[in-house]
Structures are given as structure tokens and as C-alpha cells.
Amino acid sequence: MQTHGWRRWRVRIVAGAVLLGGTVTLTQCKKDATSPSKVAGANLIVAATRATVAALEGKTYSFSSGSALAPELANQTVTLTFSNTAATTPTTTIAGGGGSATASTTFGSCIFTITASSFPAMHSLGVGKTITINLCNITVYTAGQQTGTTATVNSTITLGGTVSQPTSLQVTVSANGTVTVGGTTLGTVPTQNATGSGD
Numbered sequence: 001m002q003t004h005g006w007r008r009w010r011v012r013i014v015a016g017a018v019l020l021g022g023t024v025t026l027t028q029c030k031k032d033a034t035s036p037s038k039v040a041g042a043n044l045i046v047a048a049t050r051a052t053v054a055a056l057e058g059k060t061y062s063f064s065s066g067s068a069l070a071p072e073l074a075n076q077t078v079t080l081t082f083s084n085t086a087a088t089t090p091t092t093t094i095a096g097g098g099g100s101a102t103a104s105t106t107f108g109s110c111i112f113t114i115t116a117s118s119f120p121a122m123h124s125l126g127v128g129k130t131i132t133i134n135l136c137n138i139t140v141y142t143a144g145q146q147t148g149t150t151a152t153v154n155s156t157i158t159l160g161g162t163v164s165q166p167t168s169l170q171v172t173v174s175a176n177g178t179v180t181v182g183g184t185t186l187g188t189v190p191t192q193n194a195t196g197s198g199d
Helices: 002-033 054-056
Strands: 038-040 044-047 060-063 076-085 089-098 097-107 108-115 130-133 135-142 150-159 168-171 176-179 184-188 189-195
Touching: 038 135, 044 184, 054 135, 060 150, 060 168
Parallel strands: none
Antiparallel strands: 038 189, 044 135, 060 076, 076 089, 089 097, 097 108, 108 130, 135 150, 150 168, 168 176, 176 184
């Protein structure tokens, strides 16, 4: 009788342990299932520098007015393209008003020194002229992008008080909010819970 009693208690103990283990597993699964997803909480705005323009290699940005680059191009569509961004002085191609110019580019602000041009010598974009633009920013519209993903988002360049039309970039936002385009790190944005994803 004592042996049978012990067997009954042993069965109860084992069953209780299995039940407890199952409860812990289910609780953990529920916790994992309700973990909130994260998104970028803001757009990224950075100064154009030798490091950051590498993310814009070969991209063309269009402006409804070229007045920031040359008064002669006010209210005329102008495009700007960065290339050779791995060089110490990247190349910028400026086109509009029936002409085009190529410039070596340095930073601190955006400083374009015209090295070749189809514009007349007296034009603001003539060979040898230098254009300095004190507000020269890149904006990447990352707000709302889920962290840990790569997505196509818009970007713009601000020259002085003029903002370009959007141009798309393939942008990755890491779990900690680091924003990269290809192999170029542009900066970091805050992250927040995605709307409706839980606390």
C-alpha cells in the first residue's frame, strides 16, 4: 500500500512539473508575440559633406529655381548631380537654362568651383567662378520606416532657401536608428514603437 501511494504522488509531481513548464513556455510566447515593432521616429537631416554625399552618387536632384546657384537661373529648372564622390573633391554637374557646368566640390558649406562650363565667361556658372551656399543639407524621409528594414524613400537637397524635388534612395534603418545608404552611414534617427504595435 505504501508503494502504490508513492507511485501516485510521483505521477502527480511529474504532471505538475509538465503543466508548469507548459505555462512558462506559453507565457514567453505570448510576451514575444506582443513585443512592439519599432520605426524611425523622425526624418534624417544632415549637412552635405564629403562623407554624406557619397550616398547620393549618381543621383540627380531637380530644383524649380536655380537662383541659389546663379541669379541668372532664377525661376528656371536646374538639376544637380554628385559624382566621383570617393574623391577628395567630388564632382558636381549643374544643368539648366540651356547650359551646363562641372564643378569641383568642397564643404563646410557647399562650395562649387566651376572647372568646365558651356555658360559665358561672365555668367555666375562660368569657368573659374566659385559659388558658396551656406545652407546645404540632405534630408532623408525616414519617419515611419520600420527598423531593421531597407526601403525606398524620398530624399531632398536644400540649397540656401530652395528645396529640391524628391529623389528616391534605398535606405536601411537599423535597430538602433542608424541610417545607411549602400555602404554610407548618414546619421542616426530616434526610434519609437510603431502605431498600434503595443506599449
